[in-house]
Amino acid sequence: MQILAPCAGHVIAMRDVDDPVFSEQIVGPGVGIEPLAGPAQILAPADGRLLKVDPHAFILMVDDSVGILVHIGINxxxxQGDGFEVLASRGDSVSAGTPIVAWNPDDIDQPGVSTTVVVAVMDHAPDSVTGAAVGADVAVGDPLFTV
Incomplete structure (x- = not known):
């Protein structure tokens, strides 16, 4: 299954994400995206159903079997939700490209907080995604990796 970029930016390897929960792939494999500056929406990276929606993160169940975590920033x-606008609700069925959260990474300016957007495949073996666009600049909806 193809997972698409939920935002535009520069793709980094999961091992380079500045949080051991992600860099050590404890949550699962995937990539980080250093987002472009300015206001943006974080979109659903695939068709699925929203299992959880918080201002800073959401989980999308794809094909009733694969959980995709999109974590908007580190820490x-x-x-506590400041700077984020939730645009969708838990239980919603969404298509790839549906806006889920609006934010402006330029507004994130606190010590220990980063704007890296993590896209992780939950409960999968480390390094089990293929075709990751690491090192590339992606537009919203570009192919990010395959599960």
Whole structure:
């Protein structure tokens, strides 16, 4: 299954994400995206159903079997929703490209908080995604990796 970029930016390897929960692939394999500056929407990276939606993260169940975590920034839970606008609800069935959260990475300016957007395949073996666009600049909806 193809997972698409939920935002535009520069793709980095999961091992380079500045959080051991992600860089050590404890949550699962995937990539990080250093987002472009300015206001943006974070979109669903595939067709699926939203299992959980928080201002800083959401989980999308794809094909009733694969959980995709999109975590908007590192340590952004500390912001308690400030700077994020939730655009979809838990339980919603969405298509790839559906806006889920709006934010402006330029507004994230706190010590220990980063704007890296993580896209992880939950409960999968480390390094089990293929075709990851690491090192590339992606537009919203570009292929990101394959599960």
């Amino acid at each position: 952004t839970v500390q912001l």
